[in-house]
Amino acid sequence: MIIVADENMPALDAMFGHLAEIRCYPGRAIGPEQVRDADILLVRSVTQVNQALIDAAKTLKFVGTATIGFDHIDVAALEARGIPWSNAPGCNAEAVGEYVLTALLTLAQRLSVSLEGKTLAVIGAGNTGSATARRAQALGMRVLLCDPPLQAAGDPRQFVSLEAALAEADIVSCHVPLIRDGEYPTWHLLDEARLTALKPDTWLVNACRGEVVDNQALLAVKQRRPDLKLILDVWEGEPSPMTALVEVTDIATPHIAGYSVEAKLRGNWMLLQVLAKQLDLGPVADFTQFVPTAEIASLRLSTPVNQSLLARVARLVYDIDSEDRRFRQWQTQAGGFDRQRKAHLNRREFLSLTVGHSGQAAPDLWSELGFNKER
Structure with missing residues (x-):
């Protein structure tokens, strides 16, 4: 059996080496040629598991992404072939919450302002949004949750509309999946009109997907509104973000908000659990055994x-x-x-x-x- 995996996934040998031969490649370099004889494909968000790749993988039996999001996977194409797949929901929630907290504390120190009492709008109240909200509340911040799908599903927490959240927020933090159509699309959720309407001196954090914020519009608004402060970890056009936008961003990082050692190991381990069940291997080693x-x-x-x-x-x-x-x-x-x-x-x-x-x-x-x- 052959496993093809993103080389940035840690402890692959320790977790999966007893199951198969492991072939590692840079995530963006995994394409049809690399997966032709793969039985298992393990990726992160930069690998596009699209129709062409799936068609080339004649022996593919399982696809796992060690990430919360799975917009990089053509789920319909996998299901049409009957190929099981899994993501790793919640694996990097704590890492993302800690990234946002650290960024807010750092920017507050640069600007000599207190976070206590400020209003944080968390757009997307799933795992990463909830982890961010908990930490903000611990700092004495007022937190507004906006998540129409969760609200419609009966989540008992108190929610506000996106318009209300943006109107009241001193800080806006985005934690939604990238959805291009359907009832709750998030592609360019923050467009030019919504960005323009932000309160004076608002801070905007994006640690989910670059396309959730219209980057061209954000640059234009920022050039008109130097009072806005930007903390961006994700970008449209990755791995080639707009240089002009990077230059006006207060804290800029390369899509690593969820990239802690623990988060990456946890994502791999969650896939190992699914794979072990698929192959009827019995229980897997405890997660703590893999954490240095x-x-x-x-x-x-x-x-x-x-x-x-x-x-x-x-x-x-x-x-x-x-x-x-x-x-x-x-x-x-x-x-x-x-x-x-x-x-x-x-x-x-x-x-x-x-x-x-x-x-x-x-x-x-x-x-x-x-x-x-x-x-």
Whole structure:
């Protein structure tokens, strides 16, 4: 049996090596030629599992994407062939929530403003949106949830319309899947009219899919509205985002909001569980067996907790400033976008760090934000 996989998927040998021969390629380079004799295909979001690729894979028996989203997979074509497939819902929710929190704390420190009391509109209240909302509430922010599909499905949480969310928000954070048609399309959900109508000094965060925000319109609005602040991890035209938009973005990163060590391992492990069930292999090894120990595993603090301290600790786990600088240096170089994604291998999640205080009880805030609180 042959497994073809994205080379950026960690621990492939440890998780899948006992099942088959593994052939690894850059995600964007996986095409018809690479999958001709593949039995299993394991990808992330940059591989287009389209009709041409599926037609070429004559022996394909399973496709897995170690990501929440699956808009890069032609599900109808797989189902027409009777090929089982799976995504990994929730695998990177904590990583995305922590990315947004770290970015907000970093931008707030640059601008010398407090996040407490600000209104955050979370557009898309699924796994990543909920993880973001929890952390924002822990910081004392007011959170508005907007998710018409979940609201229609009977989710008991309180929701507001998109128009109401955008009208009230100091910060807007996008967490929706990319849907081009149907009852709830999200392609260019934030178009020029909605972007123009944002309150003065609004911050816009996009950590879902680049096409959810009309990038041409965003650039035009930003040029007219320098008061708007942008935190963008995803871009239209990846891996070649608009250079002019990158230049006016306050924090810019190369689609790595969900790229923690734990998130990528968790995505792989979730696919392993599905595959083991498909092949009737019995239970798989516990997820924790695949997670390495963090370089900095504990931290003891002696100063009172404030926003500045939270920002410093968050950036100790994930240095988003350095990521932003590297992105600006590399993104105009050929292959720079994907090189930086590949180099982003060692970011850990907050839970890998145990936080305690000398001389005082550690506040619940640390665990609410996702850190491992010292007992």
